[in-house]
Amino acid sequence: MQLFKLISTEFSKLAANKGILFSVIAALLVPVLYGGILLSATWGPYDNLSNLPVAVVNEDQGAVSENESINVGSELVMNLKEGKNLGWKFVNSADAMRGLEQNEYYMAIIIPKDFSQRVTTVMEPDPQKLELEYIQNEGLNFLASKVTETASQRIREQLANTITENYTSKVFSSLGDVSEGFEKAADGSARLSDGTGQLNEGTEKLLNSVTTKQSDITRLADGSQQLKDGTSLLLEKLQGKSSDISKLADGSERLHDGTVTLKDGTGKLLNGLQKAETGSEELKNGVATNLAPGARKVADGTIRLKGGSAELAAGAEKLVAGLEEFGAKNPSTQVPPYDESYQKIIDGAKKISNGLNSLSSKSVKLSDGAVTVADGIDNKVVPGTAKLHDGLNQLVEGQQKIDNGAAKLEDGAQKVADGNGKVETGWNELITGVSKLDTGAGKIADGNEAVDEGWKKLSTGAEKLNNGAGKVNDGSEKLASGLKEGAEKTSGIETGDDNAGMFSSPVKLKSKSVNEYEHYRDSTAPYVLTLGLFVGILIMSLFIKFKRPAHTSSIDWFITKFLKLSSLAVVQAILLMLVVLFVLGVNVTNPIGLVFFAIVVSIVFSAIVLFLASLGGNIGRFLAIGFVILQLSITGANLPIEMLPNFHRSLSEFLPFTYSIAGFKSVITLNDLGGMITNMSILLTYLIIFAGLSYVVFLFKKQKAHKSKDADVVSM
Numbered sequence: 001m002q003l004f005k006l007i008s009t010e011f012s013k014l015a016a017n018k019g020i021l022f023s024v025i026a027a028l029l030v031p032v033l034y035g036g037i038l039l040s041a042t043w044g045p046y047d048n049l050s051n052l053p054v055a056v057v058n059e060d061q062g063a064v065s066e067n068e069s070i071n072v073g074s075e076l077v078m079n080l081k082e083g084k085n086l087g088w089k090f091v092n093s094a095d096a097m098r099g100l101e102q103n104e105y106y107m108a109i110i111i112p113k114d115f116s117q118r119v120t121t122v123m124e125p126d127p128q129k130l131e132l133e134y135i136q137n138e139g140l141n142f143l144a145s146k147v148t149e150t151a152s153q154r155i156r157e158q159l160a161n162t163i164t165e166n167y168t169s170k171v172f173s174s175l176g177d178v179s180e181g182f183e184k185a186a187d188g189s190a191r192l193s194d195g196t197g198q199l200n201e202g203t204e205k206l207l208n209s210v211t212t213k214q215s216d217i218t219r220l221a222d223g224s225q226q227l228k229d230g231t232s233l234l235l236e237k238l239q240g241k242s243s244d245i246s247k248l249a250d251g252s253e254r255l256h257d258g259t260v261t262l263k264d265g266t267g268k269l270l271n272g273l274q275k276a277e278t279g280s281e282e283l284k285n286g287v288a289t290n291l292a293p294g295a296r297k298v299a300d301g302t303i304r305l306k307g308g309s310a311e312l313a314a315g316a317e318k319l320v321a322g323l324e325e326f327g328a329k330n331p332s333t334q335v336p337p338y339d340e341s342y343q344k345i346i347d348g349a350k351k352i353s354n355g356l357n358s359l360s361s362k363s364v365k366l367s368d369g370a371v372t373v374a375d376g377i378d379n380k381v382v383p384g385t386a387k388l389h390d391g392l393n394q395l396v397e398g399q400q401k402i403d404n405g406a407a408k409l410e411d412g413a414q415k416v417a418d419g420n421g422k423v424e425t426g427w428n429e430l431i432t433g434v435s436k437l438d439t440g441a442g443k444i445a446d447g448n449e450a451v452d453e454g455w456k457k458l459s460t461g462a463e464k465l466n467n468g469a470g471k472v473n474d475g476s477e478k479l480a481s482g483l484k485e486g487a488e489k490t491s492g493i494e495t496g497d498d499n500a501g502m503f504s505s506p507v508k509l510k511s512k513s514v515n516e517y518e519h520y521r522d523s524t525a526p527y528v529l530t531l532g533l534f535v536g537i538l539i540m541s542l543f544i545k546f547k548r549p550a551h552t553s554s555i556d557w558f559i560t561k562f563l564k565l566s567s568l569a570v571v572q573a574i575l576l577m578l579v580v581l582f583v584l585g586v587n588v589t590n591p592i593g594l595v596f597f598a599i600v601v602s603i604v605f606s607a608i609v610l611f612l613a614s615l616g617g618n619i620g621r622f623l624a625i626g627f628v629i630l631q632l633s634i635t636g637a638n639l640p641i642e643m644l645p646n647f648h649r650s651l652s653e654f655l656p657f658t659y660s661i662a663g664f665k666s667v668i669t670l671n672d673l674g675g676m677i678t679n680m681s682i683l684l685t686y687l688i689i690f691a692g693l694s695y696v697v698f699l700f701k702k703q704k705a706h707k708s709k710d711a712d713v714v715s716m
Contacts, residue, residue, distance in 0.1 A: 247341050259315075402434060541610070
């Protein structure tokens with residue numbers, strides 16, 4: 001009964017003192033006013049971004065790409081004018097710099113002169129990145145600088161997507177040409193594959209032809225060497241008998257007959273060599289069907305050469321017989337000194353006859369070698385036969401000179417009676433012609449030897465060519481297959497505007513929120529409600545007197561003061577919740593839980609304030625203000641507790657605001673009844689602790705008053 005009487009007395013005194021009563025009512029309205037302002041649905045840090053002045057300077061001079069004008073700077077300015085993200089101010093560079101210096105702008109965005117020009121380099125080997133300069137004035141407001149920085153990043157992303165889409169459109173537009181090119185290349189490579197297949201077949205035939213004719217070419221080289229040996233011997237014999245020609249003057253008639261025969265033989269020899277030259281020409285230019293006939297003509301020419309040389313040898317023998325017959329009919333030839341000269345003429349004629357017989361023998365070998373060559377050659381010819389033709393050409397030239405020499409020899413024999421000088425001259429010309437013949441034969445031998453070496457190299461080259469042709473054929477088949485596959489794949493690529501847009505910006509963020517805030521106030525409500533309730537209790541504690549009635553126990557005294565302050569705390573919480581739910585219309589997931597939790601929080605705060613006020617009076621209240629300031633930034637109001645440094649995160653675990661803010665989040669936005677109960681349990685622990693501490697303070701003060709004999713009033 002005493003306790004109820006004390007409580008009734010407390011509230012009666014409060015009602016009787018109008019000044020204190022209005023002060024308490026005003027204190028009760030502090031959380032309401034504080035919450036009403038900060039929890040207004042029209043208040044938020046991002047609601048008035050268009051009031052932030054940001055300077056935009058467009059210095060872009062534009063560019064031309066593929067006969068199309070590009071002006072990215074103007075397009076960007078146009079987009080900014082259409083949007084209201086920030087307070088865009090479109091000024092020149094000087095005004096922008098002056099505005100930053102005079103703190104008129106939070107940021108300046110500068111579009112450089114070559115902005116559009118750099119866009120045109122996107123398809124070049126060395127593309128230049130676009131540079132969009134922005135200057136922030138962070139000193140005006142840090143949060144505003146972050147907002148403007150985010151806006152700049154969004155502009156950069158928008159420009160990047162636009163440029164990427166243009167680049168992708170150009171690439172996609174060329175894919176059709178690429179596909180068509182692949183198809184043409186595939187057709188061409190298929191034809192190339194067919195051609196390389198035929199080439200491979202041809203190289204195989206060439207290789208077979210070259211390798212099978214190698215032995216024939218070797219025999220041809222050996223035969224030409226034998227020809228060279230014969231002409232060398234002929235030249236040697238002619239040169240050795242030059243001094244004996246003067247002895248032929250007396251046998252002019254028979255010598256003339258012999259030279260006629262010799263002329264006929266050299267003519268035949270020339271004819272044969274000319275045919276051989278014709279055959280070599282055909283050998284050089286012909287193919288399989290022309291080579292053999294040409295070789296056959298060479299063989300025929302050498303046969304005629306053999307016949308001519310034989311006739312020439314027979315003529316020489318007749319010359320010797322004529323000279324002997326002439327000596328028999330003319331005894332004067334046996335009389336000194338004519339007998340010695342006459343004998344030299346006969347000996348010279350015999351040597352000529354022997355030389356011509358030897359030439360006839362060599363021509364037989366030459367004829368046999370030519371026949372062997374003609375029989376060994378098939379229907380293919382080699383590039384090296386050109387040298388054979390050159391050698392035969394020179395041989396013909398030499399033989400022509402021999403023929404000329406033979407003609408001169410004939411003239412000399414006719415005029416032998418007039419003087420041995422002309423015979424000697426003719427003989428010398430014959431030596432010259434035979435020398436050329438020998439030279440030509442040497443060239444033929446050298447040419448055929450080179451042909452033999454060249455033929456061997458040709459065989460090696462033909463083998464390599466055949467191997468290479470096979471590899472080319474395999475590669476061309478793979479190339480044709482790959483190009484065809486590439487054409488099929490590129491032709492199936494979609495290149496429409498939608499595809500270009502997808503390629504330039506392939507990721508679309510599909511956002512979905514849980515426990516979404518309807519207004520910005522919903523995110524700050526736990527902090528605002530917590531702070532409002534604590535400050536309201538703290539202000540109301542100023543109007544509560546802590547005088548202990550006479551003959552009142554410490555426990556009754558404590559309960560009376562605690563219930564008085566707690567009752568006001570409950571009223572404060574209810575008033576605030578009525579404004580939040582019905583006046584402000586805050587969207588709350590658990591309204592009943594919100595009211596109940598607010599009442600508990602307000603009572604817990606009243607216990608904390610009671611302890612501090614009863615302990616130190618105004619000093620205690622000042623400590624309470626410091627206690628509030630301590631909790632503002634480390635209890636989840638501004639930053640999640642998980643983002644705090646380790647020390648602050650550990651400290652937040654011992655502060656009541658941590659659990660008050662977390663509990664309000666549970667009932668306002670998270671609809672987490674379990675979270676509310678958990679945080680409420682922790683707050684009730686604070687209630688018990690601080691209520692107990694308050695009782696200890698009251699008990700201590702009573703004992704102190706008893707000792708000082710002052711039992712009526714305790715001035716706080």
